[in-house]
Amino acid sequence: MSERAHTDAQQAAGAQTPDQPFTPREMMAIAAGRFVSNGDILFAGTGVALLAAGCAKRIHAPGAVVFVETGGIDPSLDEIPLAVADSRVMDGTCINAGIIEAFSYIASPRLHTIAFLGAAQIDRYGNLNSTCIGDYDHPTVRFSGSGGASDAASLASAFIVFMQHGRRKFVERLDYLTSPGWLEGGESRHNAGFRRGGPLAVVTDLCVLKFDETTHEMYLAERYPGVSDAHVVANTGFALDTSRAVDAVPPTPDELRILRDEVDPQRLILG
Amino acid sequence: MTAASDIDGKLTTLGDAVERFAHDGAVVALGGFTINRNPMAFVYEMARRRVRGLHLVAHSNGQGLDTLVGAGCVSRIEVAYGGNGRFAPTCVRFRRAVERGEVAVEDYSNYHMALRFLAGALNVPFIPTKSGLHTDLVARQGFSAAYRAAHGLPDKKLIVMPDPFDDGGRADGALDEGGRADEASDRRGPGGDVVLLPALTPDLTVLHAQTVGDDGTVRIKGLTFADLEQAKASKAVVVTCEEIVPAATLRADPDQNALPPFLVDAVVCVPHGAHPTACRFFYDYDPGFLNSYARAARDDQAWATFLDEWVYSVADHDEYLAKIGAEQLARIKADPVRGYAIGLDRR
Secondary structure: OOHHHHHHHHHHHOOOOOOOOOOHHHHHHHHHHOOOOOOOEEEEOOOHHHHHHHHHHHHOOOOOEEEEOOOEEOOOOOOOOOOOOOHHHHOOOOEEOEHHHHHHHHOOOOOOEEEEEEOOEEOOOOOEEOOEEEEOOEEEEEOOOOOOHHHHHHHOOEEEEEOOOOOOOEOOOOOOOOEOOOOOOOOHHHHOOOOOOOEEEEEOOOEEEEEOOOOOOEEEEEEOOOOOHHHHHHOOOOOOEOOOOEEOOOOOHHHHHHHHHHHOOOOOOOO | OOOOOOOOOOEOOHHHHHHHHOOOOOEEEEOOEOOEOOOHHHHHHHHHOOOOOEEEEEOOOHHHHHHHHHOOOEEEEEEOOOOEOEOOOOOHHHHHHHHOOOOEEEEOOHHHHHHHHHHHHHOOOEEEEOOOOOOHHHHOOOOOHHHHHHOOOOOOOOEEEEOOOOOOOOOOOOOOOOOOOOOOOOOOOOOOEEEEEEOOOOOEEEEEEEEEEOOOOEEOOOOOEOHHHHHHHOOOEEEEEEEEEOHHHHHOOHHHOOEOHHHOOEEEEOOOOOOOOEEOOOEOOOHHHHHHHHHHHOOHHHHHHHHHHHHHOOOOHHHHHHHHOHHHHHHOEOOOOOOOOOOOOOO
């Protein structure tokens, strides 16, 4: 599932530029981690999602709980897992459950669950494609498929998307709708039968995007240091409202130190 | 390891288990998930014996699925995820085979597939969920109507319907004069639509477990994924394992056990039988092997050479392990407390 987030971010990792003392991937992890609050239950795949969760838990949300779709609840994460079935997601947990139990937690009306997801394509309403490019019956490119992403997008209280910014990824029309966002916007998600959830934000290598409360259309919320609104618009395949954009707070020295020294010291995901 | 007594006559060899249970065209479910506890020794034996036409029903069987597809054993797949974590965001032979139209594929989600196994285990024809509404997982069939008819598959992938218990938003749940809820039941009511998923009852489930009793009792350590639902839904179950112990040993602590003996048709003791995937408390995944697998898989010629070297030209799993080498197996040996190889170089 959000193991895809890792690929996207992998390309985005790049090197730090002379004027920015951090890489785009570090900014992504820290920006996404800031959405996490104490008490949240975080449904994470691997890749940047785990970095974001690791930062949040060590900095401002020690009471947040990470759980993995395979059923490992609150693992120690002493070492970074490289897949959601890595034995490292089973270590130091409060319980090792199965897939069905994991999704019963994510759907639980008692819990505030936030899922981190990646995808190959996203549209203006935050619907995701992680299945294929081209016609589904004769795809030009086949991806992994939903995994647990469609389930998490359907059932969690909210979800956050990691994407590399580009016109081929931010598209007018998805080639395949794998995971439901705000569907056609407005009330359409509710009308389809969902009773909660929907995308909260999209965190890219350039910026943070959010969704209008009424139309549920994506808008530019925060641009990273050194990124212009025009650059974001030029890399987005649909019209984007930039009127509400503010400057993102750069990573603090503390955030960077914790991310680099404690969360991923081997730079297995940071690259 | 304790000498196995085989009190129920279930102990056998990989070759015998494949011959008896993995028939051409069988509907097969593999245990494990991406890079963990895939029944790889059994997978290799199926490839070696040139099993053909398999119909895989899979949530996220990364390495096992990709090896079987790459060896030409598979005709169609119902699948949630064909990836292998950082080692292959999309499994390479799976990707090639789908893009070339060499396998038919129909997509579901992980929860969908796990629920379908549960429905099979419960012996009910379908199971409802709210997951996937309004997506192409629901809207698009992977197997065409003609393909379904030709292969005896059910007409429909799944069905979406309004919650039959939904009273249309009326708090008292009153029925109309005809005894029915309002026909024009507002889909914005409390229930809304649900997805009905068809049950799965595979011909065969193959699992790799840490420990099996000599009566067939199965103990799995760590996450069980959908292994238990798959086993309970299947017409036959083969379990490969790291060790076989006397049944009494497992009965001394039954809270740790996962499956009763009467569900298990055959047991094969294959140490390192999940390699190159991990088996908690026994060994980690093998990063070097997984990386070279992914590299070879990207090129048809290199892949053919890889298959020949690691599958066809080795007689059995012992010879395969000898090729991997004691040194590498020592590197991936799991810490007995943490369950994985601490500090393993995983680049």
